[in-house]
Amino acid sequence: MESTYIFLQHYWWFIVSLLGAILVFLLFVQGGNSLIYRIGQTEEERKILINSTGRKWEFTFTTLVTFGGAFFASFPLFYSTSFGGAYWLWMIILFTFVLQAVSYEFQSKIGNLLGRSTYRYFLMLNGVMGPLLLGMAVSTFFYGANFEVTKDNLTELGMPVISTWSNGWHGLDAFAEPWNLVLGMAVFFLARLLGGMYFINNIDNEAINTRCRRQLISDAAPFLMFFLAYVIRTLLKDGFAVNPETQTIVMEPYKYFNNFVDMPYLLVLFLIGVVCVLYGLGKSILVSTYNKGIWFSGVGTVLTVLSLLLVAGYNNTAYYPSLADMQSSLTISNSCSSLFTLKTMAYVSILVPFVLAYIFYAWRAIDRKSITADEIKNDDHAY
Amino acid sequence: MIEAIDTSLIDWSRAQFALTAMYHWLFVPLTLGLAVIMGTMETVYYRTGNEFWKRTAKFWMKLFGINFAIGVATGLILEFQFGTNWSNYSWFVGDIFGAPLAIEGILAFFMEATFIAVMFFGWEKVSRKFHLASTWLTGLGATISAWWILVANSWMQYPVGMEFNPDTMRNEMVDFMSVAFSPVAVVKFFHTVLSSWVLGAVFVIGVSCWYLIKKRENEFAKASIKVASAVGLFASIVTAATGDQSAYQVAQVQPMKLASMEALYDGSSHAPLTVVGPVEIPEMLSVLATHSTEGFVPGINDIIKGGYQLSDGTQALSVDEKIERGKMAIKALADYRKAKKEGDLSSMETSLGVLNENMPYFGYGYIKDTSTLVPNVNLMFWSFRVMVGLGVYFIVLFALLLFLTWKKTCNVDYHKWLLWIGVLSIPMAYIASQAGWIVAEVGRQPWTIQDMLPVDAAISKLETGSVQTTFFIFLIMFTVLLVAEIGIMLKAIKKGPEEK
Numbered sequence: 097m098e099s100t101y102i103f104l105q106h107y108w109w110f111i112v113s114l115l116g117a118i119l120v121f122l123l124f125v126q127g128g129n130s131l132i133y134r135i136g137q138t139e140e141e142r143k144i145l146i147n148s149t150g151r152k153w154e155f156t157f158t159t160l161v162t163f164g165g166a167f168f169a170s171f172p173l174f175y176s177t178s179f180g181g182a183y184w185l186w187m188i189i190l191f192t193f194v195l196q197a198v199s200y201e202f203q204s205k206i207g208n209l210l211g212r213s214t215y216r217y218f219l220m221l222n223g224v225m226g227p228l229l230l231g232m233a234v235s236t237f238f239y240g241a242n243f244e245v246t247k248d249n250l251t252e253l254g255m256p257v258i259s260t261w262s263n264g265w266h267g268l269d270a271f272a273e274p275w276n277l278v279l280g281m282a283v284f285f286l287a288r289l290l291g292g293m294y295f296i297n298n299i300d301n302e303a304i305n306t307r308c309r310r311q312l313i314s315d316a317a318p319f320l321m322f323f324l325a326y327v328i329r330t331l332l333k334d335g336f337a338v339n340p341e342t343q344t345i346v347m348e349p350y351k352y353f354n355n356f357v358d359m360p361y362l363l364v365l366f367l368i369g370v371v372c373v374l375y376g377l378g379k380s381i382l383v384s385t386y387n388k389g390i391w392f393s394g395v396g397t398v399l400t401v402l403s404l405l406l407v408a409g410y411n412n413t414a415y416y417p418s419l420a421d422m423q424s425s426l427t428i429s430n431s432c433s434s435l436f437t438l439k440t441m442a443y444v445s446i447l448v449p450f451v452l453a454y455i456f457y458a459w460r461a462i463d464r465k466s467i468t469a470d471e472i473k474n475d476d477h478a479y
Numbered sequence: 480m481i482e483a484i485d486t487s488l489i490d491w492s493r494a495q496f497a498l499t500a501m502y503h504w505l506f507v508p509l510t511l512g513l514a515v516i517m518g519t520m521e522t523v524y525y526r527t528g529n530e531f532w533k534r535t536a537k538f539w540m541k542l543f544g545i546n547f548a549i550g551v552a553t554g555l556i557l558e559f560q561f562g563t564n565w566s567n568y569s570w571f572v573g574d575i576f577g578a579p580l581a582i583e584g585i586l587a588f589f590m591e592a593t594f595i596a597v598m599f600f601g602w603e604k605v606s607r608k609f610h611l612a613s614t615w616l617t618g619l620g621a622t623i624s625a626w627w628i629l630v631a632n633s634w635m636q637y638p639v640g641m642e643f644n645p646d647t648m649r650n651e652m653v654d655f656m657s658v659a660f661s662p663v664a665v666v667k668f669f670h671t672v673l674s675s676w677v678l679g680a681v682f683v684i685g686v687s688c689w690y691l692i693k694k695r696e697n698e699f700a701k702a703s704i705k706v707a708s709a710v711g712l713f714a715s716i717v718t719a720a721t722g723d724q725s726a727y728q729v730a731q732v733q734p735m736k737l738a739s740m741e742a743l744y745d746g747s748s749h750a751p752l753t754v755v756g757p758v759e760i761p762e763m764l765s766v767l768a769t770h771s772t773e774g775f776v777p778g779i780n781d782i783i784k785g786g787y788q789l790s791d792g793t794q795a796l797s798v799d800e801k802i803e804r805g806k807m808a809i810k811a812l813a814d815y816r817k818a819k820k821e822g823d824l825s826s827m828e829t830s831l832g833v834l835n836e837n838m839p840y841f842g843y844g845y846i847k848d849t850s851t852l853v854p855n856v857n858l859m860f861w862s863f864r865v866m867v868g869l870g871v872y873f874i875v876l877f878a879l880l881l882f883l884t885w886k887k888t889c890n891v892d893y894h895k896w897l898l899w900i901g902v903l904s905i906p907m908a909y910i911a912s913q914a915g916w917i918v919a920e921v922g923r924q925p926w927t928i929q930d931m932l933p934v935d936a937a938i939s940k941l942e943t944g945s946v947q948t949t950f951f952i953f954l955i956m957f958t959v960l961l962v963a964e965i966g967i968m969l970k971a972i973k974k975g976p977e978e979k
Contacts, residue, residue, distance in 0.1 A: 151600060154592035157551065162584030164558055169581035172573025172649075179559060180566025180939035187949055190559055191956070197552035198960055201545055207970035209963035247648040250571070250936075251813035253806075253845060254483040257567045257940040258648070266945060433574045434644070434651040444582055451589050458593045458613075461605045476537070476977060477544065477599040 104438040105428045106410065108170035111445055113405035115163040116234070117398045120283065122156040123227045124294045124390070125149045127287030129196075130223030132216060135295065135307045140469055143204075143479075146219070147472050148298045149291070150200045150479045151462065155455070157197060169441050173245065173431035174416055177259035181243045182233070182267025189229045196222035200479045223291075224284065231283030235276040237408040238330050238352065240417035242269055245424040262420035278326045285319035286373075290397065293380050293390040300466035305384075312381050331356070336417035338427045345414050345425045355407045362410075366403035372396025484935060491946040492564045492938050495953065497920070499556045501913060502957045506550030506964075508912050511625060511672055512679015512714075513543045514618025519706055525611045535699055536614075538976035539683065542968060544599060549964050553957060564946065568927050568937035575641050575652040576631055579659070583627035590620030625672050633664035635928050636919070637732045643838055645815050645831065650931070663728050670721035673714045674912060677873055680711030681908035684880065686972055688901030691893060696975055704901075705884045712877035719870055723767065729922075730768035730776065731790070733929060735852065736922035737768060738779045739859040746778035746787070755864060779853055796840075798849050805844030808837035842931040851933075854924045862917040869911035876904060 128149040136142030168175040179186050195218040202208045203215035242262040250256050263269055270276045292308040292315070299305070335351020338344070348354065356363040376392030409415040414425035432438065465471075472478045517539040524532035558580060562569050569576075597605060597613035605613070634640075639661050640654035652658065684707045687700035730737045738746070741753060741764060749772055752763035765774040769790070777795070781787050785797030796804070811833035818826035846852060880901075883893065893901075923929060927937040 151596055154551075154596065155589075157555070158584065158588040158592040161555060161558060161588055162581070164562075165577070165581035165584040168562065168569065168573060169577030172569055172577050175562040175573060175577070176566035176569035176939075179562025180564070180569070180941075183563055183939070183941055183945060183949075186559060186563055190556055191952065193555055194552045194956065197555065198548045198963075201548035202960075202963055202967060205545070205967040205970070207963075207966035207968075209959065209966050248813070248816055250567075250648050251809050251816070253809065255940075256845065256936045257484070257938065258570050259566050260940045264942065266941065433577065434647070436655075437574050437578060437652045440652070440655045441578055441581060444578075444585060447585060451585060455589060455593050458597050461609070462596055462600055464604065475600070477541070 101435045101438070102429070104435065104442060105432045107442060108166075108432065108438055109409040109415070109428045110406065111448075112163070112167050112170060113402050113409070114398075115159060115166055116405055117401035119156070119159045119163055119230075120286070120401045121290065121394045121397045122152070122159055123230070123283070123287040124290035124394070125153045125156045126196075126223040126226040127284075127289065127291030128223070128294055129219040129291070130227075130284075130288055131291055131295075131308075131311060132220060132223075135292075135304055135311060137303075137307075141301070141304055142216070143472060144299055144301060144304065144467060144469060145295065146200065146203070146216070147475075147479050148295060148467050152294075153196070153200060157193065160193065166441075170433055170438060171426070171428070171431045172433060173259070174426055177243050177245060177426065177431075178233075178236075178241070178416065180259055181261035182236075182241060182270065183261075184265070185229060185233060185267030185270055189226065189233070192218075192222040192225045192229075196226070204479055223287075227284040227287040228280040231280035232270050232276040234283070234405075235273075235279035235326075236270055237405070237415050238333075238335070238417075239273050239275050240336070240419040240425075241267075242420045243418050243424060244421045245418070245426070275326060275329060278322050278329075282319060282322035282326055285315050285322065286397065288315045289319055289377055290390065290393060293376060293393055296380060297387045297390045298463070298467055300468045309381060309384065312377060316377060316381070336414035336422070336425055338412040338414055338425075338429075340412050343427070343430060345417070345422045345427075347422075351413060352407055355411045355413060358411050359407070362403045362406055365399050366407075369396045369399030369401075369403060373400060484938065484940070485943055486935075488941065488943045488946060489934050489938055491943055491950055492941075493934060495564060495946060495950045496557075496560060498950065499553065499560065499953055499957070500920070501916070502953075502961070503550065503553040503557055504913060504916055505909065505961065506546050506553060507621075507625075508675035508678040508908075509546045509682055510543065510550050510621050511618070511675035512677070512682065513539055513546070514614075514621055514679075515676055516679055516683055516703075516707055516710055517543060518615045518618050519710065520703075521611050521614050525607055531698070531702070534976050535702055538699070539703075540598065540614075541971055542686075544595075545964060545967050545971065547595065549960055552960070556953070564939050564941070565927065565937050566939035568932060570649055571932055571937070572638075572641075572650050572928055574649055575634060575638075575658060578652065578655070579627040579631040579634075583624050587620050587624035587627065591617055591624065592620075594620065622672060625675075626668055629668045629671055630659055630661070630664045632919075633661055633667050634658055635926075636923055637661060637663040637728075638928050638931060643834075643841070645812055645834060646819075648812075663732065666721050666724045666728060670718060670725050671915075673721065674718040674870075674915065676714035677711055677718055677870075678908040678912050680707040680714065680877065681873060681904050683707035684711070684876075685902045685905035688893070688898040689972070690975070692895065692898045692902070699976055701884070704880060708877045708880040708884060711873065712881055715870065715874045715877055719874065722867070722870065726767050727770065733923060734777050735779070735782050735854065736859075736918075738777060738782060739854045739856045739922055740863040740918060741776075742856050742860040743776065743778040744780050746776045746781045748773055748775045750774075750776040779856070783849065783852070798843075798846075798852055801840045801843040802846050802849070804837040804840040805842060805846070807844075808834055808841045809844040811837065839930065842926065842928070842933050842936070845933050845936040846925070847935070851925045854921050859918060859922055862914040862921070866911050866914040866918060869907050869914075872907070873904070873911075876900070 136145045199215040199218040203212050245259050249258050292312050295308045331353040334347045334349050337348035337351050373393045373396035376389035379386050380389030409428050414427045416426035418424040517536045520532050520536035594613040594616040598617050640657035641650040641652050644651045683703050687703040690696040690700040749762045750764040751759040751761045762772040764776050765772050768776045783798045785795045787795050789795050811830045815830035925933040
């Protein structure tokens with residue numbers, strides 16, 4: 097039973113990490129939206145761009161919601177500790193996603209109260225803040241957060257709350273750690289790169305195409321700088337290790353580097369991922385007729401993020417370290433659901449390939465042809 | 480110094496949840512209801528090839544799309560709010576409660592998100608058959624989503640299939656099937672989804688009546704009324720039937736909710752049902768609550784004082800006794816934890832015995848003021864009557880419209896007053912729907928999980944100011960978006976269906 101439980105903890109950390117990785121890839125919608133005014137210089141062009149990401153935004157949104165739901169079901173202590181503690185960080189992320197969700201449908205409609213450009217600014221706001229803040233939130237998996245978990249509080253009648261935040265900033269304290277910002281910026285620029293490559297693939301328009309490729313060049317440099325700096329720094333820093341016997345948390349030098357060494361398959365996954373991202377990006381910049389970059393870089397993004405998240409949780413590592421009280425740090429074994437629930441949810445997860453299959457089938461049906469200006473003019477449901 | 484939770488934090492956290500849930504529920508029932516109506520219309524188009532039905536279905540789809548976007552937006556907050564504002568709840572029952580939320584995402588949201596794109600952008604790209612399937616699958620996705628979130632809600636009202644684990648300090652699921660298919664969930668699902676079809680039908684009828692008043696879109700409006708009144712009549716009758724079932728269940732599992740719905744302070748056998756004022760139906764409440772004229776229905780005072788006989792033959796405990804036993808359970812839990820740390824096996828066993836014996840009253844241990852155990856009786860009494868009264872009214876409205884439509888096929892000219900009634904019924908449907916949720920949610924206060932966790936012990940430890948700030952941000956944001964949505968809807972309705 098013990099080994100099944102450990103297996104299921106790893107299985108669910110994998111599923112949650114995979115959803116997180118797919119979410120980062122799907123942030124191309126946000127990245128694309130941050131470029132609406134940069135790439136789209138005429139009204140027609142902006143309309144094309146919005147309609148292009150507009151056909152995919154629901155997947156990003158749904159993946160975010162499912163990521164939340166899956167995290168809740170499999171690691172409820174993270175859900176209560178991080179969401180209830182880093183209140184403002186998560187709330188700001190949610191606000192921008194709420195505004196984004198209505199903006200596509202509302203922006204071009206008459207009677208929309210705020211006017212078209214307001215809704216487009218909402219899309220841009222979410223396009224910038226979404227990736228930046230999600231990246232910062234993920235970075236706290238490596239750099240820690242200020243919380244305490246005291247399960248015995250449940251028996252304190254006056255103050256029975258188990259998870260508490262140790263300062264009044266409630267998540268905004270993530271800004272105080274510069275490396276969180278570095279990952280936030282890396283994810284932001286990555287989302288823009290993916291957005292650009294998605295446009296190149298999805299839109300049949302010469303001017304947009306050329307501008308997207310130029311934009312790739314100017315976003316590639318900051319992305320590489322932030323990303324490499326973050327990876328190097330994180331591999332060299334001390335990490336939060338768990339003693340599997342006693343479950344106590346100790347600092348271990350080069351923990352994340354050691355994790356890659358201990359789990360070489362993750363290192364392979366990581367390197368393949370990085371190469372794929374760079375290949376898709378490089379070829380999109382160099383070859384002006386190449387439009388498959390999003391696929392290489394997209395798959396690469398999923399592999400890279402997946403390997404990083406697995407490194408954060410596997411191999412006796414605390415995936416959500418506490419800076420306020422090290423022993424409160426969350427690990428996949430002290431924060432997970434019961435064996436029964438993980439098992440039940442594992443059966444449910446068998447349906448996931450079926451879901452992916454129909455998504456793929458439906459996407460292909462819709463995306464057989466690239467979007468053109470004429471199509472949008474003739475489409476009565478265009479945004 | 481012993482820290483205590485500020486009661487204003489509890490109030491504001493509740494206010495925020497109520498606000499966001501009520502806004503969300505402005506949009507969800509229309510999504511569920513319109514899905515069936517436009518699906519039916521597109522099916523007619525698929526079968527007959529008549530372009531008229533395609534045009535008709537497409538018009539309602541357009542309104543569906545506007546409404547859907549804001550429904551999705553408001554829904555996001557609800558899911559994450561369990562973590563952000565109810566963190567203790569999330570740990571205490573996350574092992575059970577998280578599962579339906581995750582399943583909802585995996586099974587329902589992806590289905591909706593995928594097929595809504597085909598429905599809107601696929602007319603010229605996929606076959607008619609594939610398109611029709613996509614329209615129905617969009618609605619099915621929304622309905623499956625309703626299933627799982629209502630499973631989650633029902634579980635809070637009638638917690639089953641779990642055990643408390645003192646080592647992890649939480650409840651753990653032991654029987655998934657009894658959670659996923661609890662009788663309360665089944666009844667709640669049909670009552671909620673079918674009442675949403677009623678709202679969708681009333682909406683379609685109201686908009687169509689407006690066209691007829693304006694002497695526009697004659698054929699379109701009449702065809703829409705025909706489909707909507709058929710769907711609506713069926714749905715409103717099922718809603719009434721499941722409502723009756725629901726009342727019976729409430730009487731069994733949440734007697735305080737029933738007593739406050741009826742403003743019944745002192746219970747009795749042969750209890751009459753108050754309609755309004757002095758009008759009563761003799762013995763009806765006993766029949767509704769116990770399926771027998773003899774049945775004793777406890778009032779609010781009875782529940783507080785205890786001492787009456789429960790349906791299983793035992794004596795009901797008073798609230799004070801329950802609080803006492805809840806405190807014993809919580810103390811036993813503390814003792815168990817202490818003994819465990821000290822490795823004192825015999826104390827652990829003793830404490831565990833006390834804990835298990837008193838576990839059914841665990842949540843009462845956190846209750847500081849017994850008056851908080853009584854929900855707002857006025858609000859309950861009137862919300863319930865508004866819901867039921869309007870429900871009966873809708874049955875009559877649908878039956879009348881269907882009769883007229885059926886009698887004279889589609890060429891009937893409705894009286895102007897009837898058309899106005901149709902238009903004015905739209906807000907009534909929303910009021911009925913909201914009133915239903917007020918009965919369900921206000922009626923279970925103060926429990927986030929019936930008898931196990933009151934709101935006081937379920938929240939996140941935040942500053943009241945933070946929650947106040949987010950409350951007002953949501954209030955302003957959702958209100959502005961609602962006004963925008965209504966504006967867009969009205970313009971779209973004014974414009975009408977596209978030309979042939």
